[in-house]
Amino acid sequence: MTPTSNADWSTPEGLKAIKEAVAATIPGWQPPTAYAVGLSSASSSPEPEFPHINAPGGAHNLPGVILAKVLGHDGSTATIDLTAAQLESAVATLAPAEACTTVEHPNLAAWRHVLGELRSNPARTAYAVYVGDLDDPVTSEADAALRTHL
Template sequence: MKFMNERWETVEEIAAAREGFETALPGWQRPAAFGLGTLDEHGKLEFARVNVGENPLPAVVLATVCGYRNETGSFRLSRKDLTRVIELLSPAEACTAYQHPNLWAWRQLLLNLEMDDEAIAVFIADWDSLGDDPYVDALRKAADR
């Protein structure tokens, strides 16, 4: 488990943290795409950020909290869950070799999240996976797939 005062300052430390999170998730498969967002007033999912084939550390940290392992789908996160995701990912910010757009976007999402609202994490395991989840469809559209 990662501690609040931990800092990953190098690319190697980021890689080691990612590997640690991945090892801790039985059946883990890196997603082809993932995103995190909230529903607007019309029920449309608005993503804070969409990732296609990139950013494996934020993907596995998000999955650690929401439950994704290897199947396409969506997951609801409470404010507490989203706070935990941000806490787990925050040590990466010490590494200036990378920008941290997911962390920054997710912090802003948390600030804008009303007390009883939820965030929705969406993962696409691979582009051939099918289903009828409207949030997965929204991620496919946002990823231009």
């Protein structure tokens, strides 16, 4: 997936334009209040792991749009199983954003961590959790766990 052919990945303004261009290609897209990529626990604890959470008011919206595009999701409240191939696609699509050195890229670091965990322990599962509105019904245990971190 190529967000735009003449995209400027090196500036915050360019990243914002890319986000808007990708979002415009997602039918019904609504920016979520919060989102994260989660990973099933590696221990006996049922608590999922969220290496990075995009909380309400956060500035990192491009990753959520790119992930939604890969998943065919509209940003509404949902928990979506995430394959390693889908996450690899999202990482590859978002990686050019690292050219912008004036902002941090915590989602890329978190997604790469999740990919490493999936590769080293095939019993673990990953998922994307989107919370469209905090008043929406909880969609899964992972959604409930994410909301407790907010």
